[in-house]
Amino acid sequence: MTNRAFNDAFLKACRKEAVPHVPVWYMRQAGRYQPEYRAIRQQYSFFEINENPEVCAQVTRLPVEQLGVDAAILFADIMTPIKTIGVDVRIVEGKGPVISNPVRALADVKRLGDLAPERDLPYIRETIRLLREQLSVPLIGFAGAPFTLASYLIEGGPSKDYHKTKGFMYSRPQEWQALMDKLAAVTIAYLSWQIEAGAQAVQVFDSWVGSVASDDYEKYIAPTMMNIFAEIRKTGVPTIYFGSGTAHLLKIWNQLPVDVLSVDWRISIDEVRELGIDKALQGNLDPSMLLAPWEALIEKVKAIVDQGKKKPGYIFNLGHGVFPEADAAVLKRLTDWIHEYTKAEAVKERVES
Numbered sequence: 011m012t013n014r015a016f017n018d019a020f021l022k023a024c025r026k027e028a029v030p031h032v033p034v035w036y037m038r039q040a041g042r043y044q045p046e047y048r049a050i051r052q053q054y055s056f057f058e059i060n061e062n063p064e065v066c067a068q069v070t071r072l073p074v075e076q077l078g079v080d081a082a083i084l085f086a087d088i089m090t091p092i093k094t095i096g097v098d099v100r101i102v103e104g105k106g107p108v109i110s111n112p113v114r115a116l117a118d119v120k121r122l123g124d125l126a127p128e129r130d131l132p133y134i135r136e137t138i139r140l141l142r143e144q145l146s147v148p149l150i151g152f153a154g155a156p157f158t159l160a161s162y163l164i165e166g167g168p169s170k171d172y173h174k175t176k177g178f179m180y181s182r183p184q185e186w187q188a189l190m191d192k193l194a195a196v197t198i199a200y201l202s203w204q205i206e207a208g209a210q211a212v213q214v215f216d217s218w219v220g221s222v223a224s225d226d227y228e229k230y231i232a233p234t235m236m237n238i239f240a241e242i243r244k245t246g247v248p249t250i251y252f253g254s255g256t257a258h259l260l261k262i263w264n265q266l267p268v269d270v271l272s273v274d275w276r277i278s279i280d281e282v283r284e285l286g287i288d289k290a291l292q293g294n295l296d297p298s299m300l301l302a303p304w305e306a307l308i309e310k311v312k313a314i315v316d317q318g319k320k321k322p323g324y325i326f327n328l329g330h331g332v333f334p335e336a337d338a339a340v341l342k343r344l345t346d347w348i349h350e351y352t353k354a355e356a357v358k359e360r361v362e363s
């Protein structure tokens with residue numbers, strides 16, 4: 011099992027080193043678009059999969075084996091650690107995490123417990139141990155960022171406008187900071203636990219932070235993110251920061267001690283670099299393009315990859331997660347196409363020079 015050559019293209023790209031081909035992986039690459047995943051979900055609830063190391067490792071490996079991607083991402087949810095600190099979370103089909111006891115006041119913040127990974131998340135360590143034996147690509151660990159976690163805690167579930175979350179932030183800045191500090195401690199403990207167990211990179215998902223204006227982000231959120239990435243940087247493991255609709259935040263993100271910025275399709279890779287962003291980049295195909303005819307899809311992907319590979323430090327991904335209507339065969343063909351296209355380029359350059 012361990013004698014296959016280890017494919018480190020993804021880790022090299024995180025560090026802005028030369029790569030044999032552009033590395034590819036997909037956010038939410040394990041999920042309901044896969045018939046095999048749906049079959050496993052018939053037998054187990056979401057958190058039962060998460061808490062059963064053998065099944066969880068199998069679900070994590072599925073897309074790696076089927077699509078030939080250059081990285082695996084631990085199968086879990088951003089609410090996995092939150093569930094252990096006294097919050098009653100359920101994952102509701104087609105909706106997402108739903109919470110019966112939302113956080114709406116300082117007393118609610120105070121009743122949140124501390125994360126003790128050894129006690130609360132031993133199964134995560136075991137899943138990661140198994141995966142490190144089984145995989146020949148790097149394993150990405152992940153956590154939700156405090157703003158995005160807070161949005162579920164405060165709204166009580168998914169939201170379109172985050173009025174309650176931002177209302178809390180604007181009207182009770184001290185209580186907001188107490189909540190950010192609590193969630194930052196959870197995030198740091200959880201990521202450190204995954205890294206200790208063997209995660210080779212970590213991604214912080216701040217899916218909904220694009221809803222915040224840039225000056226407010228600087229005031230209410232950036233110090234917390236600075237703290238998280240500064241702590242994780244000490245481990246030496248590459249870090250990725252993801253958000254959707256965050257073009258207006260990228261200049262601030264460029265100042266954070268994070269290695270890779272993951273951007274969505276609302277801004278092009280060229281435009282990101284024109285802003286003066288000098289970090290490694292990940293992205294940014296509109297997931298809806300997976301439903302387009304192959305020719306249109308590839309025209310778009312070629313444009314993205316041509317921009318990305320102009321500089322070292324580029325990872326192909328979607329601008330947001332794979333969704334249930336996506337077709338695994340299209341993702342497989344796309345992965346192969348990018349590998350082939352960018353490998354050919356590298357060979358051509360060697361011949362010409």
Ligand code: CP3
Pocket residue numbers: 036037038039040041042051056083084085086087088089101102103104105106107152215217330331
């Ligand atoms: O990428 C992977 O393969 C790893 C697994 C992963 C899941 N959730 C599994 C999951 C990851 C990285 C996440 C992160 C996550 N969870 C985010 C950040 C990324 C993003 O998409 O913005 C967010 C906001 C959540 C919260 C959440 N959990 C949502 C929005 C949903 C989907 C709701 C739905 O049903 O469409 C979930 C549930 C969830 N998490 C599913 C999976 C595979 C589907 C539910 C199921 O299997 O029953």
